[in-house]
Amino acid sequence: MGDPITYRGMVIGNVESLNFENESVKVEMSINSELTLFRDASAEIIMSNLMSGKKINVFIGRKEAGVLPEFAAIYGKETSDLPDFVNSASNMLDSLELLSRTVNLSFGKINTIISDENLIRNFKKTMSNIREISDDIKLTTKNLDKIEFERLLTNMIDISEDIKFLVKKYDPRIDTTVKKVDALMSQVNQILSILNPMLLKLSTDKKTLAGIDGSGKSTQAKLLYGCCCNLGVTCKLVREPGGNPFSEKIRKLVLDAKHSPNELTETLLFLASRSELIEKEIKPFINQNKMIIIDRFLDSTVAYQGYGRDVNIELIHNLNMKVLHGISLPYKTFYLDIDVQTGIKRQPKVKDRLESLGSSFLGKVRNGYLELAQQYPQRIVSIDATQSINEIHSIIVEHIIPQLRN
Ligand SMILES: Nc1ncnc2c1ncn2[C@@H]1O[C@H](COP(=O)(O)OP(=O)(O)O)[C@@H](O)[C@H]1O
Numbered sequence: 001m002g003d004p005i006t007y008r009g010m011v012i013g014n015v016e017s018l019n020f021e022n023e024s025v026k027v028e029m030s031i032n033s034e035l036t037l038f039r040d041a042s043a044e045i046i047m048s049n050l051m052s053g054k055k056i057n058v059f060i061g062r063k064e065a066g067v068l069p070e071f072a073a074i075y076g077k078e079t080s081d082l083p084d085f086v087n088s089a090s091n092m093l094d095s096l097e098l099l100s101r102t103v104n105l106s107f108g109k110i111n112t113i114i115s116d117e118n119l120i121r122n123f124k125k126t127m128s129n130i131r132e133i134s135d136d137i138k139l140t141t142k143n144l145d146k147i148e149f150e151r152l153l154t155n156m157i158d159i160s161e162d163i164k165f166l167v168k169k170y171d172p173r174i175d176t177t178v179k180k181v182d183a184l185m186s187q188v189n190q191i192l193s194i195l196n197p198m199l200l201k202l203s204t205d206k207k208t209l210a211g212i213d214g215s216g217k218s219t220q221a222k223l224l225y226g227c228c229c230n231l232g233v234t235c236k237l238v239r240e241p242g243g244n245p246f247s248e249k250i251r252k253l254v255l256d257a258k259h260s261p262n263e264l265t266e267t268l269l270f271l272a273s274r275s276e277l278i279e280k281e282i283k284p285f286i287n288q289n290k291m292i293i294i295d296r297f298l299d300s301t302v303a304y305q306g307y308g309r310d311v312n313i314e315l316i317h318n319l320n321m322k323v324l325h326g327i328s329l330p331y332k333t334f335y336l337d338i339d340v341q342t343g344i345k346r347q348p349k350v351k352d353r354l355e356s357l358g359s360s361f362l363g364k365v366r367n368g369y370l371e372l373a374q375q376y377p378q379r380i381v382s383i384d385a386t387q388s389i390n391e392i393h394s395i396i397v398e399h400i401i402p403q404l405r406n
């Protein structure tokens with residue numbers, strides 16, 4: 001509480017209260033009334049310095065989305081600073097390793113302090129254990145394996161107790177050094193307590209694939225699904241439009257090249273398909289803490305109907321929020337960026353209705369995606385889709401593998 005809220009580096013308010021609700025955090029903020037927020041405003045929790053607390057960065061959103069009413073909620077993207085956490089954790093472990101070396105050095109003359117040979121052997125073993133364990137912890141934080149991390153931490157705490165015992169008995173002078181080890185331990189603990197809820201959230205979150213037709217989304221979605229299954233992660237792959245029996249019927253209708261519905265009808269059909277998919281397939285699945293891969297999602301309607309067909313983006317945004325049925329927004333979106341001509345070359349010979357709208361339409365859609373990627377750099381990972389299938393797959397896996405290991 002009291003943590004600062006910032007906008008473009010300026011403090012514009014502070015945190016009033018912070019409550020955990022299910023797997024998310026609800027933050028009440030009071031913000032300077034001179035600042036106008038728009039409906040697509042968002043906020044992210046930044047661990048400015050792991051030990052000295054957090055700040056919340058606010059993005060005011062876009063004018064076109066309309067002014068956000070007073071007391072309305074905005075969405076957070078707190079998971080975005082995970083890499084910062086990992087960095088902080090490994091920086092801290094670097095210091096721990098350094099410290100264990102220092103302790104070791106200060107015990108260089110251990111033979112003169114302790115006469116019992118058994119104790120000397122034990123002590124030296126303890127010190128080298130510390131080094132090994134801190135290396136292990138570094139590796140573990142890199143892969144974010146929570147259970148392993150916890151186990152290592154417990155070992156570390158045991159060892160610290162051993163050192164304390166030995167030191168107390170044989171050399172009270174290095175008590176301060178050991179106190180530093182203790183302080184570092186409690187910092188590791190602090191990191192763990194912050195990481196745990198985040199890991200839980202990440203492992204159960206939604207990954208989506210976005211891009212124009214022919215960019216390679218379906219190929220990558222299947223590869224990612226296969227990779228998750230191989231790693232033993234319970235996950236599900238769905239596509240849009242479609243993904244469940246009713247929505248697949250809507251898919252058939254909306255993509256049928258024999259019809260030409262107006263742009264609003266088209267938008268509503270995509271949204272109807274999404275509404276069913278989320279309520280019937282996605283929501284029950286993620287409620288069981290499982291991972292879901294979605295081939296196209298909310299961004300497609302903004303890019304295709306909003307930018308491509310000039311449907312009001314605020315209307316699309318509001319409908320998108322409505323059909324979420326209370327689930328949170330996707331954690332990561334992999335946007336496969338490709339030039340229109342290459343995309344078209346990769347499309348099947350028999351085109352569906354939207355695929356046959358041609359290159360100028362797809363050009364507008366691509367611009368839409370590029371703007372979205374600029375607007376949401378924390379969520380959307382842009383990938384050059386002219387790279388090989390394997391190269392793209394590796395980039396995607398690199399982004400999510402730490403969470404899969406949880
Ligand atoms: N990186 C790539 N390089 C070359 N061809 C690709 C690549 N990714 C996918 N393809 C091919 O392009 C075609 C369209 O891919 P697909 O995954 O169906 O795209 P999308 O789902 O985005 O329309 C398929 O024949 C696929 O094998």
Ligand SMILES: Cc1cn([C@H]2C[C@H](O)[C@@H](COP(=O)(O)OP(=O)(O)O)O2)c(=O)[nH]c1=O
Pocket residue numbers: 211212213214215217218239240241255270296297300301302304305352354355
């Ligand atoms: C989900 C969605 C899809 N679409 C379009 C994009 C595609 O042309 C089509 C879905 O077809 P699909 O075969 O899934 O796409 P791709 O050819 O990229 O594999 O529907 C929209 O226009 N709006 C939307 O909201």
